[in-house]
Amino acid sequence: MIRTSRPPSVHSTNTEAGDPLAALLRPPATETDHERALRLQREADAKRISDSIDEQIRADRERYKKSKQDVKLLLLGQAESGKSTLQKQFQLMYNPTSLEAERLSWRAVIYYNIVRPVRRILDTLDLYGDEPDSEDDDAATEATPSSPGSRLGGPGRPLEPSTSFSPASADLQLAALRARLSPLLAVEQSLTDRLSGGVNVSGSGKGSIFVRSGWQARTFGMAFGRPRTSSGRPSIDEPRASLDGERRSKEAPVDAEQDKLAEDVSKVLIEYQDDVQELWQHPNVQRLRARRKLKLEEWAEYFLNNISRVSSPGYIPTTDDILHARIQTMGVAEHIFDVSLHGRTVTWHLFDVGGARGQRHTWVPYFDDATAIIFVAPVSAFDQYLDEDPRTNRVDDSLQLFKQICSNALLKNAHLVLFLNKTDILHAKLARGVAVKKYITSYGDRPNEFDAVVNYFRAHFTQVHKRNNENNRVLYTHLTSVVDTKATQSIITNVRDSIFRGYLKSAALV
Numbered sequence: 001m002i003r004t005s006r007p008p009s010v011h012s013t014n015t016e017a018g019d020p021l022a023a024l025l026r027p028p029a030t031e032t033d034h035e036r037a038l039r040l041q042r043e044a045d046a047k048r049i050s051d052s053i054d055e056q057i058r059a060d061r062e063r064y065k066k067s068k069q070d071v072k073l074l075l076l077g078q079a080e081s082g083k084s085t086l087q088k089q090f091q092l093m094y095n096p097t098s099l100e101a102e103r104l105s106w107r108a109v110i111y112y113n114i115v116r117p118v119r120r121i122l123d124t125l126d127l128y129g130d131e132p133d134s135e136d137d138d139a140a141t142e143a144t145p146s147s148p149g150s151r152l153g154g155p156g157r158p159l160e161p162s163t164s165f166s167p168a169s170a171d172l173q174l175a176a177l178r179a180r181l182s183p184l185l186a187v188e189q190s191l192t193d194r195l196s197g198g199v200n201v202s203g204s205g206k207g208s209i210f211v212r213s214g215w216q217a218r219t220f221g222m223a224f225g226r227p228r229t230s231s232g233r234p235s236i237d238e239p240r241a242s243l244d245g246e247r248r249s250k251e252a253p254v255d256a257e258q259d260k261l262a263e264d265v266s267k268v269l270i271e272y273q274d275d276v277q278e279l280w281q282h283p284n285v286q287r288l289r290a291r292r293k294l295k296l297e298e299w300a301e302y303f304l305n306n307i308s309r310v311s312s313p314g315y316i317p318t319t320d321d322i323l324h325a326r327i328q329t330m331g332v333a334e335h336i337f338d339v340s341l342h343g344r345t346v347t348w349h350l351f352d353v354g355g356a357r358g359q360r361h362t363w364v365p366y367f368d369d370a371t372a373i374i375f376v377a378p379v380s381a382f383d384q385y386l387d388e389d390p391r392t393n394r395v396d397d398s399l400q401l402f403k404q405i406c407s408n409a410l411l412k413n414a415h416l417v418l419f420l421n422k423t424d425i426l427h428a429k430l431a432r433g434v435a436v437k438k439y440i441t442s443y444g445d446r447p448n449e450f451d452a453v454v455n456y457f458r459a460h461f462t463q464v465h466k467r468n469n470e471n472n473r474v475l476y477t478h479l480t481s482v483v484d485t486k487a488t489q490s491i492i493t494n495v496r497d498s499i500f501r502g503y504l505k506s507a508a509l510v
């Protein structure tokens, strides 16, 4: 390569005369040596900054080019369908150290998952406590539930309803319990503030809180997922969250004492666990559950059934506890990890979205370059309605949403996987005698049994896919219970292989 001098015209006074900027930039004829040195210093600084910006742009372009070859997997589905739980299973498989680093930070969520239902129970008792059983109760069509410990409860000891009370003594007992439990209820607000970071978002009907990814950062300065701006894609030069989380956790190991709030709540729970237990076992509460006037979510039952373990001094959440812990996602959280197969390592970006109706608009910026989608539909939700719209049956909402996803032009090349999730809860509900046809009238007189119910829902999802399948893409369907680690990890391996096959095929075409 040769160097050339600048063309003479650049130096000509004529050009300068026509270019007011050149005249402005020209040093004054009266410039002293000191002024000249300062000017040169300023110019050198400006050049350094300009060069580093150029370098940043070049690196961003490189990273973007490279990230185009990455796998981008979207987890989609309505609120409470199990997306974040599935994300935790991916994390457990492909970045277990980050889950380890977060373990203690889950205490605040778990404590919230106990305190909140305790308030719900007391509120429901206020509402229905004294009403006699009515013929219209849902329980009229259902068998009496087994003891709560035997439902979903994991290792918690089965709880037998206490022997019968006279209505007056039961009321007195509940009033005393309510008074005793007030210090526990008093910590609810602090937990809410901690988890939501002070963000108050309406629309979470049952009083649950929406939480942006990154709540752990507010706890311990760590994050596996990184928050994304709700307006669109984040800057490409954000640090890789998973690696970042690992690095920080190595630098500053989590100390139980660090989390003052969790320690304080833990002390309250240790003191009042017997009262929580007594409330949970109380015959009036059990009656309300049997009559389905009190419908607690699966995570509430899980933690109430495990109250003595969770309330023990020095409690550290088990992996099962973390999988059952419930915190509502807000916006979109990206999780990055490397997946190796047949000697080839590919970076995966997993996007866990908030599924409530008010959150769904945040999904769209992630559609255009999605490699694959896992649509999570909770088939156990046939007897539930959306918090956001109490007239809409949750299975119906899932089907409508699935239709939108199948027919979306931006997603037409994405590999499509369907998880019919919460099959364990479906089993338990059917075993309790909850009648599908009562909520899904089109179910008619089909048997109220697991296989028949699942086949019915599967057929509906398959039909939606068939009717909205311009590209003739395959739908991969799995029956799942994503809190079951062993089964879910084997399904993830299966999904990974099928995504990889498609990925390699399209990479070969490029």
Ligand SMILES: Nc1nc2c(ncn2[C@@H]2O[C@H](COP(=O)(O)OP(=O)(O)OP(=O)(O)O)[C@@H](O)[C@H]2O)c(=O)[nH]1
Binding pocket: 077, 078, 079, 080, 081, 082, 083, 084, 085, 086, 152, 298, 299, 323, 324, 325, 326, 327, 328, 329, 330, 353, 354, 355, 356, 421, 422, 423, 424, 425, 480, 481, 482, 483, 484
């Ligand atoms: N028993 C059982 N519980 C499940 C299953 N899948 C999810 N859960 C529980 O259901 C609750 C909701 O799950 P999440 O993963 O938080 O739901 P999500 O889809 O991320 O919800 P949003 O963030 O609101 O969109 C959690 O407490 C989970 O532990 C399942 O297959 N079986």
Ligand SMILES: [Mg+2]
Binding pocket: 083, 084, 085, 327, 328, 329, 352, 353, 354, 355
């Ligand atoms: Mg979530």
